Amino acid sequence: xxxxxxxxxxxxxxxxxxxxxxxxxxxxxxxxxxxxxxxxxxxxxxxxxxxxxxxxxxxxxxxxxxxxxxxxxxxxxxxxxxxxxxxxxxxxxxxxxxxxxxxxxxxxxxxxxxxxxxxxxxxxxxxxxxxxxxxxxxxxxxxxxxxxxxxxxxxxxxxxxxxxxxxxxxxxxxxxxxxxxxxxxxxxxxxxxxxxxxxxxxxxxxxxxxxxxxxxxxxxxxxxxxxxxxxxxxxxxxxxxxxxxxxxxxxxxxxxxxxxxxxxxxxxxxxxxxxxxxxxxxxxxxxxxxxxxxxxxxxxxxxxxxxxxxxxxxxxxxxxxxxxxxxxxxxxxxxxxxxxxxxxxxxxxxxxxxxxxxxxxxxxxxxxxxxxxxxxxxxxxxxxxxxxxxxxx
Amino acid sequence: xxxxxxxxxxxxxxxxxxxxxxxxxxxxxxxxxxxxxxxxxxxxxxxxxxxxxxxxxxxxxxxxxxxxxxxxxxxxxxxxxxxxxxxxxxxxxxxxxxxxxxxxxxxxxxxxxxxxxxxxxxxxxxxxxxxxxxxxxxxxxxxxxxxxxxxxxxxxxxxxxxxxxxxxxxxxxxxxxxxxxxxxxxxxxxxxxxxxxxxxxxxxxxxxxxxxxxxxxxxxxxxxxxxxxxxxxxxxxxxxxxxxxxxxxxxxxxxxxxxxxxxxxxxxxxxxxxxxxxxxxxxxxxxxxxxxxxxxxxxxxxxxxxxxxxxxxxxxxxxxxxxxxxxxxxxxxxxxxxxxxxxxxxxxxxxxxxxxxxxxxxxxxxxxxxxxxxxxxxxxxxxxxxxxxxxxx
Numbered sequence: 133x134x135x136x137x138x139x140x141x142x143x144x145x146x147x148x149x150x151x152x153x154x155x156x157x158x159x160x161x162x163x164x165x166x167x168x169x170x171x172x173x174x175x176x177x178x179x180x181x182x183x184x185x186x187x188x189x190x191x192x193x194x195x196x197x198x199x200x201x202x203x204x205x206x207x208x209x210x211x212x213x214x215x216x217x218x219x220x221x222x223x224x225x226x227x228x229x230x231x232x233x234x235x236x237x238x239x240x241x242x243x244x245x246x247x248x249x250x251x252x253x254x255x256x257x258x259x260x261x262x263x264x265x266x267x268x269x270x271x272x273x274x275x276x277x278x279x280x281x282x283x284x285x286x287x288x289x290x291x292x293x294x295x296x297x298x299x300x301x302x303x304x305x306x307x308x309x310x311x312x313x314x315x316x317x318x319x320x321x322x323x324x325x326x327x328x329x330x331x332x333x334x335x336x337x338x339x340x341x342x343x344x345x346x347x348x349x350x351x352x353x354x355x356x357x358x359x360x361x362x363x364x365x366x367x368x369x370x371x372x373x374x375x376x377x378x379x380x381x382x383x384x385x386x387x388x389x390x391x392x393x394x395x396x397x398x399x400x401x402x403x404x405x406x407x408x409x410x411x412x413x414x415x416x417x418x419x420x421x422x423x424x425x426x427x428x429x430x431x432x433x434x435x436x437x438x439x440x441x442x443x444x445x446x447x448x449x450x451x452x453x454x455x456x457x458x459x460x461x462x463x464x465x466x467x468x469x470x471x472x473x474x475x476x477x478x479x480x481x482x483x484x485x486x487x488x489x490x491x492x493x494x495x496x497x498x499x500x501x502x503x504x505x506x507x508x509x510x511x512x513x514x515x516x517x518x519x520x521x522x523x524x525x
Numbered sequence: 526x527x528x529x530x531x532x533x534x535x536x537x538x539x540x541x542x543x544x545x546x547x548x549x550x551x552x553x554x555x556x557x558x559x560x561x562x563x564x565x566x567x568x569x570x571x572x573x574x575x576x577x578x579x580x581x582x583x584x585x586x587x588x589x590x591x592x593x594x595x596x597x598x599x600x601x602x603x604x605x606x607x608x609x610x611x612x613x614x615x616x617x618x619x620x621x622x623x624x625x626x627x628x629x630x631x632x633x634x635x636x637x638x639x640x641x642x643x644x645x646x647x648x649x650x651x652x653x654x655x656x657x658x659x660x661x662x663x664x665x666x667x668x669x670x671x672x673x674x675x676x677x678x679x680x681x682x683x684x685x686x687x688x689x690x691x692x693x694x695x696x697x698x699x700x701x702x703x704x705x706x707x708x709x710x711x712x713x714x715x716x717x718x719x720x721x722x723x724x725x726x727x728x729x730x731x732x733x734x735x736x737x738x739x740x741x742x743x744x745x746x747x748x749x750x751x752x753x754x755x756x757x758x759x760x761x762x763x764x765x766x767x768x769x770x771x772x773x774x775x776x777x778x779x780x781x782x783x784x785x786x787x788x789x790x791x792x793x794x795x796x797x798x799x800x801x802x803x804x805x806x807x808x809x810x811x812x813x814x815x816x817x818x819x820x821x822x823x824x825x826x827x828x829x830x831x832x833x834x835x836x837x838x839x840x841x842x843x844x845x846x847x848x849x850x851x852x853x854x855x856x857x858x859x860x861x862x863x864x865x866x867x868x869x870x871x872x873x874x875x876x877x878x879x880x881x882x883x884x885x886x887x888x889x890x891x892x893x894x895x896x897x898x899x900x901x902x903x904x905x906x907x908x909x910x911x912x913x914x915x916x917x918x
Binding site for chain 1: 527544547548549550551552553559560561564568579580581583584617622624629639640641661662663664666667723724783785788789790791792793794796797798800801802806807808809810811812813814816817820821848850851852864865866898899902
């Protein structure tokens with residue numbers, strides 16, 4: 133029951149102006165498939181079914197779908213002949229099981245599959261258009277673009293949707309919610325606030341009579357969001373926090389270096405997920421052991437002794453030391469307790485100190501986070517990137 | 526309608542002996558949620574709902590779920606007080622919206638959330654157990670393990686499913702498939718070979734008359750898999766490649782240091798995802814810029830000039846240099862072209878050199894991978910860890 137296609141399908145459908153409201157995954161079982169299809173047809177204007185069209189025993193979609201729709205399955209001899217021809221062409225033996233792929237519900241129209249053996253099909257139920265596509269991602273995508281999208285566009289007409297993701301930094305979910313809540317009233321606009329491991333996102337979708345109108349209204353909402361969130365707005369769509377930081381560094385002509393203890397390379401790995409990051413990222417050190425904080429980043433061993441490895445003082449020396457040793461304009465240092473062990477009443481799990489050093493001096497901040505090891509480390513990375521972004525604003 | 530949890534949930538439920546037959550994702554809409562819950566309750570013995578329990582306007586699950594079940598929502602003042610206390614503790618302002626999280630359907634039992642603000646809850650409908658959990662993955666997982674799994678185990682009792690994940694290193698999917706194919710015949714056993722970013726996995730599920738019989742048969746299959754895969758078997762279930770390497774280093778009393786160019790901290794981050802990794806991981810350097818390869822890891826600048834930064838020679842010097850500078854028993858160096866830019870006919874995108882240095886000398890290997898930047902970097906990390914594992918066998 134793995135679903136390789138739904139994110140792609142939802143995106144493509146949205147571009148056409150169709151919002152996917154319900155998605156159901158079921159096991160390869162006739163009853164479950166028939167019920168799911170019958171329910172979907174009842175509540176929707178369009179239904180896309182994927183997977184289970186192949187020649188094997190566990191490909192149950194054709195029969196189950198016909199049952200869900202209450203029609204017969206029929207065999208198409210022209211498709212059998214075409215399959216035989218294709219098998220012969222590639223020197224493969226055509227077995228009777230392959231002919232399963234030539235059955236369709238009565239009244240269905242074939243959707244050719246240039247990349248594979250199982251064709252898709254569509255059924256026009258009057259108010260509802262239903263499409264069945266093979267689950268192999270490449271085949272599904274090519275059939276969708278060639279045969280499904282045009283039929284849906286024709287049906288949808290000038291009604292349209294436009295959507296945009298707004299990425300937000302340095303604010304918690306309720307604060308963002310409060311800031312933009314007065315925009316929620318419009319029934320044609322949907323707001324979804326998502327707290328993800330990479331930060332907060334607000335997904336805005338506008339429904340309108342035409343694509344042009346939808347885009348125009350989305351731009352108006354965009355302006356209102358900029359007004360409400362100000363500097364907290366990191367970017368739109370693919371402009372992640374790491375990308376925003378990278379673009380700001382490039383336009384300022386500055387470079388960055390990292391010294392990481394608890395995040396241990398995760399911050400460097402995140403900034404280098406951005407293609408072309410070598411223009412602004414020089415490198416850094418991962419100083420898990422305390423003696424390496426001294427040897428690789430020049431942290432005074434006496435300071436570690438006095439204040440502990442998890443302290444603002446050590447974070448500051450990490451930032452300053454790595455900046456100097458890597459010859460970077462900005463140095464950032466991260467030290468903390470990621471857990472599950474290592475916490476004390478004084479320095480509990482989730483305590484992270486981050487410091488940022490540049491020509492003007494060194495800033496530091498303390499984060500106290502809840503979550504497991506994985507989450508604390510990821511949130512520390514977001515905190516560090518957000519600190520750089522704020523510095524560069 | 527993005528779903529971050531279902532794969533994890535399906536796996537955990539399977540371990541308990543519950544197979545997920547239907548999964549539905551719906552938009553944040555009361556009608557859709559209520560309908561989906563009502564349908565799920567009708568056809569299932571257990572229902573897990575995730576997401577939409579937070580404090581914001583679009584967190585619709587509580588109300589919709591109560592409607593789907595046909596019961597009232599009630600506010601729990603004890604939970605409000607606990608939320609206020611937690612906010613005060615962290616110096617955050619408690620707003621009235623936060624109190625939304627203190628509502629539950631009448632008759633529901635709270636499931637505490639140690640990692641976040643929104644508690645989950647369970648409803649016992651007689652024949653059906655329903656659980657509602659927050660969507661934040663860390664919170665969902667901790668509540669599931671602490672509160673949901675025990676309740677389900679009790680209900681399921683002597684179930685007849687047993688499953689195990691086998692993690693495989695250094696083999697591609699068709700090779701694994703061929704090696705274990707003769708085990709596929711048994712109709713009560715399901716084999717799923719999964720190629721994941723973290724490596725190859727074989728999920729084996731056995732259905733039997735009793736849990737004991739299922740476990741016994743699974744152990745027999747386990748022995749057969751050990752026989753077929755030999756050293757390629759990394760571990761079972763939660764024993765990931767990084768954990769296996771960590772355990773091997775601990776029992777050998779050895780430490781590790783990393784010098785990374787194209788993976789830029791991802792390898793260090795992966796080994797330190799393992800709790801307690803400070804016992805065997807000392808630290809490392811991220812040497813994106815060429816002059817840092819020299820300054821931080823002692824790579825001869827003339828060697829970079831002659832052979833290029835992406836070369837076996839540089840990987841070897843990175844491994845040797847970082848081993849010495851970090852005072853580790855093993856040093857590993859990684860350099861390559863992650864793309865999308867930077868490839869040449871001679872050194873195409875996907876080319877990665879890895880070297881491993883220890884007391885006995887230095888080994889190197891070359892990988893040529895296909896995929897995008899993200900995938901190439903992740904596969905390089907797997908390649909490096911697998912190289913360490915092989916060395917320690």
